[in-house]
Amino acid sequence: MIVLQLSDFHVRGDDRPSFGVVDTRRCLEEALAHLKKTEAKPDALVLTGDLADDGDEKAYRILHESFSPLGWPIYAIPGNHDRRDRMRAILPGWCPADPDAAPCICYTVEDGPVRLVMVDTTNPGSHGGHWHPTVMRWLDKTLAKRPRTPTLLFMHHPPFATGLPVMDASLENADALATILRKNPPTRLCCGHIHRPILSQWRGVSVVTAPAVSMQMELDLSEKGGDEFRLETPGYLLHHWKQGVLNTHVCQIATRTSFAGPYSFSGQRTEDRGQKTETEDRRLKTDDRAACGLCSQLSVI
Numbered sequence: 001m002i003v004l005q006l007s008d009f010h011v012r013g014d015d016r017p018s019f020g021v022v023d024t025r026r027c028l029e030e031a032l033a034h035l036k037k038t039e040a041k042p043d044a045l046v047l048t049g050d051l052a053d054d055g056d057e058k059a060y061r062i063l064h065e066s067f068s069p070l071g072w073p074i075y076a077i078p079g080n081h082d083r084r085d086r087m088r089a090i091l092p093g094w095c096p097a098d099p100d101a102a103p104c105i106c107y108t109v110e111d112g113p114v115r116l117v118m119v120d121t122t123n124p125g126s127h128g129g130h131w132h133p134t135v136m137r138w139l140d141k142t143l144a145k146r147p148r149t150p151t152l153l154f155m156h157h158p159p160f161a162t163g164l165p166v167m168d169a170s171l172e173n174a175d176a177l178a179t180i181l182r183k184n185p186p187t188r189l190c191c192g193h194i195h196r197p198i199l200s201q202w203r204g205v206s207v208v209t210a211p212a213v214s215m216q217m218e219l220d221l222s223e224k225g226g227d228e229f230r231l232e233t234p235g236y237l238l239h240h241w242k243q244g245v246l247n248t249h250v251c252q253i254a255t256r257t258s259f260a261g262p263y264s265f266s267g268q269r270t271e272d273r274g275q276k277t278e279t280e281d282r283r284l285k286t287d288d289r290a291a292c293g294l295c296s297q298l299s300v301i
Contacts, residue, residue: 005237007192008212013058030255048192049079049156060090079156101138119155129157129171143184151186158191160202166226211235230261
């Protein structure tokens with residue numbers, strides 16, 4: 001069984017650059033071109049949040065029109081930049097929410113050798129994650145139904161400290177999640193939000209975060225770490241289950257990568273970031289073409 005996990009697209013409906021810097025529409029198009037060339041077709045494509053940059057209706061329509069022609073089963077959960085109501089309205093087939101977890105978008109996919117459990121950790125208006133009491137009850141009950149089933153549990157916010165302090169208030173009530181997972185540990189907990197791949201062990205559970213399809217978090221372990229990003233090579237995770245073994249591969253997307261940055265998520269005005277990007281784009285034009293040529297040689301993992 002092959003499950004592809006893509007995260008943090010930050011697509012905008014107005015086609016303006018995300019955070020004044022990143023052409024996320026181009027990132028989406030390059031990701032799609034890459035996926036269309038994959039030889040091993042996935043059993044599921046899972047999108048772990050921040051599909052839209054600001055919950056714009058048009059952004060979800062762009063995503064739907066872009067991914068639907070692939071013909072793959074697609075499942076999505078919201079991130080802190082998303083809007084549940086618009087995801088339900090525009091992407092109902094991608095997020096078949098269980099009414100028992102309302103108002104959150106939670107559900108399971110049970111038709112493969114590995115169960116996929118999709119959990120909504122968003123709290124409208126908040127950057128960090130939150131465990132809604134309804135979600136806690138739903139997850140406890142859901143995992144208990146098939147306690148020995150191999151399970152990939154997907155959610156946007158990771159529960160562990162990443163060493164990037166600005167991002168490390170990611171999930172409130174993490175102890176409640178740990179209590180549930182101790183009784184019914186999943187095979188792997190798979191998250192987004194951090195915009196870079198991290199493999200960790202948290203409360204006895206194997207946890208991995210996905211790189212972003214858009215900008216990548218700057219690896220800064222100082223006190224201000226977690227507030228800056230670079231235009232590094234985007235990527236995704238490939239979860240492969242075979243004969244009782246689960247491997248998670250970090251895959252790169254062939255794209256025009258400049259490695260420009262770091263840019264601040266919060267410290268620059270949009271206009272300033274946009275002007276800086278135009279200047280830097282001209283300066284890096286030659287390097288950009290060279291990086292694209294190098295990336296085109298990468299093989300799909």
